[in-house]
Amino acid sequence: MLCENYRFDDKRLPGLSPVWCGTEQCAPGFSVGFTRPYWMLHFVVSGKGTFSTGGVTYDVMPSQIFVVRPHRPHVYTADKTDPWHYIWLNFYCDTELPALLDADVITAPSLGSLFADCLDAAREEYGAREAITAGLWALFAALIRMQAAHGTRQNPYVTAAKRYIEENYAKPIRVSDIARTLNLDRCYFSTVFRRETGTSPKQYLAEVRMEHAAELLSAEGASVTSAARRAGYGDCMNFSRHFKAHFGVSPSRYREMIAKNEIDGGFPDKISERNER
Template identity: 30%
Template sequence: MNSDHYQFEIGINLQPEARELTVLFSGEGSPKPGHKVGPSVHDYYLVHTILSGQGVFVSEGHAYVCQAGDTFLITPGKLFSYESDKRTPWHYVWAAVQGEQALRLLSEAGLSPEKPVLQGADAAALHSIYQRIRLSFRQSPYPGLESLEASGWMRLLLHRLGLVSRNLENGAAEQPEMIDRQVEQAIRWISLQYHQQLGIGQIASSLGYHRAHFSKAFKERTGLSPKQYLMKIRMDKAKELLASRALTIDEVSSSVGFNDALYFSKQFRSWFGQSPSEYRSRLAPF
């Protein structure tokens, strides 16, 4: 137990490698009231997130009062100090990182030497990720894999912080409508999985929407219902496959998501005014 802390736990990377982003160590602690670190400098990036209590972080002469949900960044070569509050000492988690892309990734997450504090995160959600980072370093026979695992969890942590940063910068009213993003995701899903037995209800449910609401939003943005859009993708792809002449009609039908070749032919005629075989026969020969 660290004598300056009521609680102190740490996991250390035994095999840090030169990567875009490498976690050197990660820990959790509850320092005693008034516990102070610095003034000092580090040669790595060190991220702290406050779980409860409060304290003061000082970077390059600027003081920031930090409390639960706040995250602060210590930058290599930058003079810093931080001190636990004397009445409500903070409980925090931390992770140290280095790598050629570390600064870029931290900046994407909303933390930089110019903006070393990010406020308003869900401390409990971040806590669980920090724990996974620390527990990656379980001193197994495979420290290289432990390092890789920790880097993955660190990227997830930065992703979560980045979402908080975007909300703070843009405000909810200026955020792109979530339904717009979900429609875009559905379009990508249909465009990649048209050959599967897709159900519109399944897609809507997976994206968190009732089928009727999702279908209405989809049509408003594309001019087609999800079912019509799926059929259009299938029919356009069927024309491509028929033109290649590499597959039989039955094989084309199966390739674009139809189990019944007769039903496929009926749908093809409905869309293009001719059967698949008629369409193929009217194409110019190779």
């Protein structure tokens, strides 16, 4: 079974910082399910599989990219009869990314060569990290050109709602508040949002809050009480209940595991070096 796995040093650099790069011809039915504090892009070279995130499951085919966002639960599984072969790029990014990466799955046959170039760079003894950083910027530029060429546009109400949530998730906002801001009926807004994103605005708001809470606990070492408050939860017990339902462990246990370097944003019963893929 083909498998190459290259990891760069753990130092997180400002802006864009590669973490892992590799490729694998997966075994039939091979499945991965965990969270990470960084972005993960998988380009499917051949074969097929499924990718589940945010309550939606996608059938992913060759020349498609499935996008895993930081701290977002997900599962991806190779097909049992035609398992996929993919190339992956994992990275931290503190800057704004192309809008196409808001999608969970992107069809982009022209980008396969950029993933292959990054893999070739990872095999080099010197300058691999710098070359992959440049390759990621080239990939982002290509995604921006794709969006411009195909006129990819999200429903303006959904775009505005997402922006409102990102700017106000720390406040005690509700779906009715978002709809009112957009001058829309709550039921109509929820229908449009679900049709465009595959998830409800309530679930999307909860996911944004959980992702920010996990970032506060892992990157900043915030206390559970502080993370709850800064993620928009006035009740710490309610926050802990939602966090455990979302990630599978309590926020205090998650914080403890991060502090002891037992995990790298994932959970030990689901992680092995192989699972970095």
